[in-house]
Amino acid sequence: MVQGVGGSSPLSRPNDFGDAVDVPMIHDTIIVGGGSAGCVLANRLSARGTHRVLLIEAGPDTPPGRVPEDVLDSFPGRAYFSPAYNWTDLRVHLQPLPHNEPRPPAERGYEQGRIMGGGSSINGQIALRGDPADYDRWQAMGARGWNWEGVLPYFKKLERDMDFDGPHHNKEGRIPIRRLFPEVWSGQSRAAAEAFAAAGYEYHPDMNEDFVEGYAPVPFSNAYDRRVSAAIGYLDPVTRQRDNLTLMPETRVKGLAFEGRKVVGVEVANTDGSGGEVHRAAQVILSSGALHSPAFLLRAGIGPAAHLRGLGIEVLADLPGVGQNLCEHPITAVSSYLAREARLDPRTPRHIQVNLRYSSGLEGCPPVDMQVNTIQRSAWHPLGKRLGTFQIWVNKPFSRGQVTLNTSDWRAEPEVEFNLLSDRRDLDRLMAGMGFLAELMEHDGLKRCLLDPFPSSYSERVRNVNKVSFKNWLATGFLSTLMGGPGPLRRFLVKNVITQGDTLKGLMADDGALEAFIRKTVTGIWHASCTCRMGAPDDPLAVTDEAGRVRGVEGLRVVDASVMPEVTACNTNIPTIMIAEKMADAIGAD
Ligand SMILES: Cc1cc2nc3c(=O)[nH]c(=O)nc-3n(C[C@H](O)[C@H](O)[C@H](O)COP(=O)(O)OP(=O)(O)OC[C@H]3O[C@@H](n4cnc5c(N)ncnc54)[C@H](O)[C@@H]3O)c2cc1C
Helix, strand or coil: CCECHHHCCECCEECCCCCEECCCEEEEEEEECCCHHHHHHHHHHHCCCCCCEEEECCCCCCCCCCCCHHHHECCCHHHHCCHHHECCCCEEECCCCCCCCCCCCCCEECCCECCCCCHHHHCCCECCCCCHHHHHHHHHCCCCCCCHHHHHHHHHHHEEECCCCCCCCCCCCCEEEECCCHHHCCHHHHHHHHHHHHCCCCECCCCCCCCCCEEEECCEEEECCEECCHHHHHCCHHHHCCCCEEEECCCCEEEEEEECCEEEEEEEECCCCCEEEEEEEEEEEECCHHHHHHHHHHHCCEECHHHHHHCCCCCCEECCCCCCCEECCCEEEEEEEECHHHCCCCCCCCCEEEEEEECCCCCCCCCCCEEEEEECCCCCCHHHHCEEEEEEEECCCCCCEEEECCCCCCCCCCEEECCCCCCHHHHHHHHHHHHHHHHHCCCHHHHHHEEEEEEECCCHHHHHHCCCCHHHHHHHHHHHHHHCCCHHHHHHHHHHHHCCCCCHHHHHCCHHHHHHHHHHHCECCCCCECCCCECCCCCCCCCECCCCEECCCECEEECCHHHCCCCCCCCCHHHHHHHHHHHHHHHHHC
């Protein structure tokens, strides 16, 4: 008999006479989640003509010719926050929680793609590989075969680099990667580059070949000013025509189906959320992202035994690492009103053109541990078009969070605690980073471009204003017109309407105020990862082996950003696609 969600309720279907019958096995592999990793797997596994693959995605499909305009846009600011493409009930804690009970409810939203392509359909399109040392550490942490030498062939396999060639690049992969070079940079980008050079940093045109300190054009996954998501790149018309590949969009998976300790399929929900069909397969792959994949395991009884028992979930495999080790890059920022000549040229709509990597030099921190992104257009609305932002983030953070459950109910989002800045070294680096940004703003060229810099963050208020609506367009249009007025009026508005009291000068003059500001406003940059990390068989906190197989059960793998042992020193989309490419090879070899 097949056991259902969490291994507790029978899932075999009653026939017309009310007898239980087994659901036929018609798929070899079911992939749960058509995101950055899921689309790669669907393509690669179905390329073997006899292997029957079912890809189930909760969000809408983006078939060729019918990809929504806001998804295709090179400027991602409308897709980022669209409720049509996100898990809108997800709430998270960013800062460490006080230890006393009761715990405050998580009031803050956190974007996670709910659309074919997942994060790759709504993200900022930045396409970086990270530091070779990241992967050497993965191997040292027990992920055999995942050192730089082991992953480079897959970074090459996924890309069609439109600018560079040579032994580190490929011209034939499914994700085009391009850059905007200095000739077409906006006024802000050019001034930022001059300021970086004046601060002693060199220009490196190819960030994906050299992982060193310096500034560079930012690579992005895009061709001819159109986003190329994992769905667009890997679920192309030819792939979609394969008889052995079934796509099931707008279908939410409720949970895993078991026979004993073996996973034999999944149960999907009917549109009204009630119990639905069971789909059987020889193996199930969770590619539901770093917040939802561990939640599936926990609800199925795979995770820390004490936590599961506390929720009345029967323990199938005691894996203490499930949901632990949650990584994110903590970030803070300085924004400014852009002088007219510094604004984005509508002919080159990319909002992030140049960035900088540098070393904090803080004791105990690795080299090249910081990143600055320069943004020429901070949001889709009239005010966003006139605001430039310098984001600064810790590329190699020490703080770790966790994903747990509040309830065994499959409808409920998991409890997510990022614990940002729980390691003091992350706070110290952001504080020093703000000082670095404040000094940069004193550079003559930047001073001419960036009027009245102020400390900023992706606060809940900013997230709400960044949702596309007529009301937000009207309010920001009005504010933007006033901000274009005389300097004293602008400074008044910045202090009283935007920052609500904080000023860059004030924070720079008072370490206590700076620390308080950063603690209060720190956010992540949507790089949730590492919650089902792969590792060696004798590592008690490893959740999967190096091919994504979940320990303690059969027929189940995790393949997505969850399996990273540690977050990469870069944005996480291209590393996730690389993981899926490499694991697809391992699965094929099995
Ligand atoms: C707003 C935003 C901006 C970002 N910017 C960048 C950037 O510029 N560059 C970069 O490199 N990275 C960026 N990232 C991060 C990057 O996109 C992610 O790390 C990456 O997409 C993770 O891939 P994944 O396959 O692990 O998960 P996802 O791509 O999130 O895929 C998981 C999929 O599973 C589906 N799913 C979950 N639960 C269920 C269920 N119960 N039933 C059915 N389907 C389910 C989801 O709907 C989703 O489509 C950004 C992310 C976001 C959200």
